[in-house]
Amino acid sequence: MTLALTLLGAAAVGVTLGLLGAGGSILAVPVLVFLAGQPITVAIPTSLVVVLLSSSGALIPRLRSGLIRWEVAAVFAVGGVPAALAGARLGGALPARILMPVFAALMVVVAVRMLRDASPLGGACRTSPGARPDRRRCMPKALLAGAGTGALTGVFGVGGGFAVVPALTLLLGLTAAEAAATSLVVIIVNSAAGFAGHLGAHLDPGLITAFAATAITASLLTARIARRVSPDRTRRTFAWTVLALAPLMAFGAV
Numbered sequence: 001m002t003l004a005l006t007l008l009g010a011a012a013v014g015v016t017l018g019l020l021g022a023g024g025s026i027l028a029v030p031v032l033v034f035l036a037g038q039p040i041t042v043a044i045p046t047s048l049v050v051v052l053l054s055s056s057g058a059l060i061p062r063l064r065s066g067l068i069r070w071e072v073a074a075v076f077a078v079g080g081v082p083a084a085l086a087g088a089r090l091g092g093a094l095p096a097r098i099l100m101p102v103f104a105a106l107m108v109v110v111a112v113r114m115l116r117d118a119s120p121l122g123g124a125c126r127t128s129p130g131a132r133p134d135r136r137r138c139m140p141k142a143l144l145a146g147a148g149t150g151a152l153t154g155v156f157g158v159g160g161g162f163a164v165v166p167a168l169t170l171l172l173g174l175t176a177a178e179a180a181a182t183s184l185v186v187i188i189v190n191s192a193a194g195f196a197g198h199l200g201a202h203l204d205p206g207l208i209t210a211f212a213a214t215a216i217t218a219s220l221l222t223a224r225i226a227r228r229v230s231p232d233r234t235r236r237t238f239a240w241t242v243l244a245l246a247p248l249m250a251f252g253a254v
Contacts, residue, residue, distance in 0.1 A: 006035045006207070007214045013050070014215035016238055017058040017184070018222025026110055028211075029103065029156070030245045036207060040099050044091060044156065045198035050212045052191035057216030059184040067181040069174060075142040076164065076186045080150030081193040087154020088197020094155075103156050104250035111243035113166065114235050141171055146186070153190040154197055 009031030016027060028050055032043035062068060091099065145167040152163060164186045168179035 002035065002037065003210070006031060007210060009035050010050070010211040010214035011218040013211075014054055014058070014218025014220075015222045017051075017054055017215070018219040026107060026242055027245070028215075030107075032211075033100075036211075038204075038207075040103070041092070042201060042203065044099075045195055045201040046203050046208060046211075048153070048191045048195040048198065049203070049208050050215060052188055052195065053212040054215035054219055055184050055187045055191065058219035059181075059188065061220065062181040062184065065177075065181060067175075067178050068185060069168075069178055069182045070185070072138070072142050072168070072172065072174070073182050073185040073189075075139050076146035076149070077189040079143040079146030080153070080186065080190045083147040083150030084154040084190050084193035085197045087151040087156075088194050089154070091155035092198060099156075101250045104246045106152070106156060107242050107246040110163075111239040111246070114239035114242075138172060145171060149186065150190050150193065153194040 009027065013028050013031065028047040029040070029043050032038045032046055033040055036043075038046060094102075145164070149163045149167070164183040165179045168174040168182055169176060174182065
C-alpha cells in the first residue's frame with residue numbers, strides 16, 4: 001500500500017511537470033516524506049534526482065517545438081549553478097526541525113503566488129512579432145532570477161520551476177508556452193547542481209527508479225495533451241493542492 005501511494009504521488013509529480021513545466025518538485029518532497037517515509041534530509045537529494053529525470057522526460061516532447069529560449073536558459077544556469085551548490089551545503093547543515101517548517105512556509109508562498117492574478121512586470125526578453133529582445137535588460141534579469149531559483153533548489157531540493165515560470169513570464173515577458181518549455185531546461189540544470197552539493201547522501205536506488213519511471217511516464221503522456229487543458233485552471237488546482245499539503249510539512253517537524 002505504501003509503494004502504491006508513493007507511485008500515485010509520483011504520477012502527480014509527472015502530471016504537474018507535463019502540464020505546467022514546473023511545480024513537480026514542490027510535491028515530490030512531501031510525497032517522499034509522508035508516503036515513502038523518508039526523513040527530509042534524504043527526501044531532498046532524492047527529490048533532486050527524481051525531478052532531474054522526470055523533467056528530462058517532460059522536455060523531450062518540447063525539443064522540436066521551437067518554444068525553448070536556450071539563451072535565457074543558459075543565463076539562468078550561469079546564475080543558478082553556483083547558487084544551487086552553495087544552497088545544498090546550507091541545506092545539508094540545517095536540522096529537519098528547521099527545514100520542514102521553512103519548506104512548509106515556502107509551499108504557502110508558492111501557492112499564494114500561483115493563485116494571484118498578476119500582470120507582466122516587463123518584457124525585456126520578448127520575441128513576439130515586432131518586439132526584439134533587449135539583451136542589455138534581459139540577461140541581467142535572467143542572471144539574478146537564476147541565482148534565486150538555484151538557491152531554492154540547493155536548500156530545499158526543489159527544481160525551482162514554480163519560481164522560474166513566473167520569472168520568465170512576469171519579469172522577462174516570455175509567453176506561457178515558452179516559459180513552460182524553457183523552465184524544464186533550467187530545472188534540469190539546477191537539479192543536477194543541487195544534487196552535486198548533496199553527494200554522499202544515502203539514497204534508495206530502487207525507490208528512485210520506480211518514482212522517476214512513473215513520473216516520466218506521466219509527464220510524457222500529459223505533455224501531449226497540455227495544449228488542450230486550461231493552464232489557468234491547472235495552475236489553480238495545483239496551487240490549492242500545495243496549500244493543503246503545507247500544514248502537513250509544518251506539523252511533521254513537531
